[in-house]
Amino acid sequence: MKARDLKEKFINFFVAQKHIEIPSASLTPENDPTTLFISAGMHPLVPYLLGQPHPLGKRLTDVQKCVRTGDIDEVGDGYHHTFFEMLGNWSLGDYFKTEAISWSYQFLTKELNIDPKNLHFTCFEGDQDAPKDTESHDLWLKQGIPEERIHYLPKKDNWWGPAGSVGPCGPDTEMFIDTNPNIGEIDFQTGCKQGRIIEIWNDVFMQYYKDENGKFSEMKQKNVDTGMGVERTTAILSGFSDNYLSDIWQPIIKAIEVFTPKKYEDNPKIFRIIADHLKAAVFIIADGVEPSNKEAGYVLRRLIRRAVRQGKLLGIENNFTVPIATAILKNQGNYAGVYLELNQNRDRIFSVLENEENKFRKTLNNGLREINKLIENKKIKSIKNQDNSLLNISGKEAFTLYESFGFPIEMVEEELQKNNLTLNKEEFEEAKLAHQKQSQTLSAGKFKSGLANNSEIITKYHTATHLLHSALRKILGDNVQQSGSNITSERLRFDFSHSEKLTDDQLKEVQDLVNQQIKLDLPVVIETMPFVEAQKQNALAFFGNKYPETVTVYTIGSAENYFSKEVCTGPHVTRLSELGNFEIIKEESAGSGKRRIYAILK
Numbered sequence: 216m217k218a219r220d221l222k223e224k225f226i227n228f229f230v231a232q233k234h235i236e237i238p239s240a241s242l243t244p245e246n247d248p249t250t251l252f253i254s255a256g257m258h259p260l261v262p263y264l265l266g267q268p269h270p271l272g273k274r275l276t277d278v279q280k281c282v283r284t285g286d287i288d289e290v291g292d293g294y295h296h297t298f299f300e301m302l303g304n305w306s307l308g309d310y311f312k313t314e315a316i317s318w319s320y321q322f323l324t325k326e327l328n329i330d331p332k333n334l335h336f337t338c339f340e341g342d343q344d345a346p347k348d349t350e351s352h353d354l355w356l357k358q359g360i361p362e363e364r365i366h367y368l369p370k371k372d373n374w375w376g377p378a379g380s381v382g383p384c385g386p387d388t389e390m391f392i393d394t395n396p397n398i399g400e401i402d403f404q405t406g407c408k409q410g411r412i413i414e415i416w417n418d419v420f421m422q423y424y425k426d427e428n429g430k431f432s433e434m435k436q437k438n439v440d441t442g443m444g445v446e447r448t449t450a451i452l453s454g455f456s457d458n459y460l461s462d463i464w465q466p467i468i469k470a471i472e473v474f475t476p477k478k479y480e481d482n483p484k485i486f487r488i489i490a491d492h493l494k495a496a497v498f499i500i501a502d503g504v505e506p507s508n509k510e511a512g513y514v515l516r517r518l519i520r521r522a523v524r525q526g527k528l529l530g531i532e533n534n535f536t537v538p539i540a541t542a543i544l545k546n547q548g549n550y551a552g553v554y555l556e557l558n559q560n561r562d563r564i565f566s567v568l569e570n571e572e573n574k575f576r577k578t579l580n581n582g583l584r585e586i587n588k589l590i591e592n593k594k595i596k597s598i599k600n601q602d603n604s605l606l607n608i609s610g611k612e613a614f615t616l617y618e619s620f621g622f623p624i625e626m627v628e629e630e631l632q633k634n635n636l637t638l639n640k641e642e643f644e645e646a647k648l649a650h651q652k653q654s655q656t657l658s659a660g661k662f663k664s665g666l667a668n669n670s671e672i673i674t675k676y677h678t679a680t681h682l683l684h685s686a687l688r689k690i691l692g693d694n695v696q697q698s699g700s701n702i703t704s705e706r707l708r709f710d711f712s713h714s715e716k717l718t719d720d721q722l723k724e725v726q727d728l729v730n731q732q733i734k735l736d737l738p739v740v741i742e743t744m745p746f747v748e749a750q751k752q753n754a755l756a757f758f759g760n761k762y763p764e765t766v767t768v769y770t771i772g773s774a775e776n777y778f779s780k781e782v783c784t785g786p787h788v789t790r791l792s793e794l795g796n797f798e799i800i801k802e803e804s805a806g807s808g809k810r811r812i813y814a815i816l817k
Contacts (some may be wrong), residue, residue: 216327216452218445218463218549222278222302224326225443229276229304232318237277237763239554242502243511243699251511252282252499256303257419257440262784263307264383264421264438270743270765273309278302278445280554282495284514287521288647290491291484293457297518298495299446306439315418315439316354319390323416327452333393335403335412336360339374339386340367344431345423348373351388366403375419375440383421383434390416392451415451416443459487463549467494470542475529485525492522493539493568500564501556503698505806506571510701512806519568520575527579528625534576536568582620586630589616593636610642617643618650675794675816676707678739678787679729681771682797683709683814684755685779686728690721696757698809706815710805717802717810726814729797732771732778736792740770741785749782756782 226236240259242252253259256279263269279301289295306315323329336355341347347367355365367373376384392415393406406412421438423431450458459468459479467490468479479486496518499511506516519536526535543550544557544564551557557564589612597603608631616622624643631638680700687695691713699710717725746766749756754768762782769787771779788794796817805811 216449218300218449218461221327221445221449221452222300225302225322226276226278228322228326229274229318232274232304232314234274234276234304235271235763237271237275239278239280242280242282242499243504251284251514253279254281254283255279256281256301256305256442259784260305260307260440262786264436264440266308266436267785268743269307270767271763273307275305275307276303277305280498282499282514287492287514287517291488293459293483293487294447294450295491296446296458296495297491298498299444302441302443302445302448304439304441308436308438311422311437311439312350312354312418312420315420315441316351316388317358319416319418319441320355320358323390329392330396331359333396334360335364335366335391335393335406337366337368337373337389337391339388340369342370344370345374345386348386348388348420351386351420355388364403376421377425381425381427383423383438384425384431385420385422385437387417387419389414389418394451394456410456413447413451415448417441457483459483459490463546464490466542466546467539470539471526471529471535473538474526474531474533474535477529482529485528488525489522489529489539492518492525493536494543496522496536496568497540497543497557497564498554500567501554501560505567505809507806511699516571519571520578523572523575524579524622524626534569534572536572537565540564540568578620579622582616582622583626583630585620586616586622586627590630590634590636594634608636608638610639610644611646613638613643614646614650617647670704672704672816673702674786675788676702677785678771678791679794679797679814679816680707680709681769681779681781681783681787682729682732682791683707683725683812684711684781685771686725687711687713689728690724691717697755698805706800706813709812709814710809711812712808713810714808716804722799722802722812726797726799733791733794733797736790737772737778738790739787740774741787742768742770744768746782752780754780754782 230236240253244250244253244258250258256277257264259279260275269275280298281301282298284297286295287297290297304318323334324331338351339345339348352365352367356362373387373389374384375387376382391407391412393401393412395411401411403412419440421440422434424434425431446458446461446463449461449463450456453461455461458464468486471486471489472478496515499515499518504511504515506512506519508516522536544561545551589608593608608627613624613627616627617624628638680702684695684697694712696712697709698712701708743765746756746762746764749766749768752768756762756766766782767784769781769783769785770777771791794816797814798817799812799814801813803811
């Protein structure tokens, strides 16, 4: 099955069940500072999962583009991906387990024609926080699933959330498929370990709320959140154990083969890394991110540079990222014509890739000089001390080259072999693993605050970003457009388009204008309206293609004399007097043509 057919079947099926299709949100979270990228279908819907009414109703379905960065170093096998598409259907306080499980089973067996005998299902086994999910178990039995193919598993396997320290959470029920039933029966756990039995879909039942004290209580609004990965499911339905053999990836793989005499089957790992990383980079750039040494920009830089250094291992010495990006943009049925932001930002995608590749090739050359300098120093010390053990390059030294210059370990070994030197590979892997754990810890830390817990201070700061945005436009001009934001419980950070550093007078003028509105105690009014009407009312909305037909608009001030009007998902305070005093504490560059402001509320 082709990916576009799977997506069409899924959306059409749930539209027939009275769901409304919503467009994919941007990869860069619009209102959630708790994560660098949207990594699951639920992230853009957090306010609605917490009880805010969605303008399109209680039943939704979508294809959400996602990026997950926690396992970038795992990319290279047949199933890990940095960028992927997630199919989802949602119930916001409407239907629950009965309908969700029935529809899941119907879609798998009737729409995708999967033999029920090849399916397994898991349910939450219960613990001190929540009881055993016998309801899901019994609903699978009602579908005709025999007891031996329904398995109870602990919280680490069959529980979702909360996204932060507090928030909605609950048991899930997962669906698995035996990909090779013809060779006979196999135990479920054994089949999973061997990679023969693979998860294909997950239904999450958000029925509990975890509070600040770690207590779990039943939620008033119970939600359903499901997720089915397009890449994995397409491969399974096509009979591939390697996702990269599907129609999603093959046009990109073929484009890489143009630049090297080697073929995919010669070294699939390298081809997979290049294809994966450049596709992720293309989508990230299209959503406004530029390479940098911080947060999302650092992830983007790392993806591009890792792709280039893997290309070097294939013998690719000339720039190749732009032609590969062209193949991604031309991927008919999957991306071309589906994600309008790709074509709209085509020139910028190419420019960012070309510039970053040029910079990194210079860095690689510098790395080559550094390793040769290190080799010479080792030789000199060895001769001086008459100690051959000093010729060895430590794993830590090799990792420094790897991390600082993006110098692949294979290239380090190649240079050492030329000089009859050895490398402590085990020590290198230890240093690399320690770095990965640190990165994952930092990434996990992003979920400790923000809209995941819908806290009062986060709500205040979010409202303040609207005031700041409007004040900047009134003082600097309509060229100012928000290009990103990050909110913690201590401060807000706001990125916007502007080519020059703001003067002290301009910053004071912006700050004073915001505080004037707060002193006026203006109301914050929420309205639901067609997106076309929101545009007629001059509501700010700079990512027009990602908005659904009906949107939520927040107006600060009266309808006739407002200070700010933006399309947004919230949350916000009801009156500005709740904010206190607004103070700008720092202004700096955020990249080419962008500025960044840090501010606090007192």
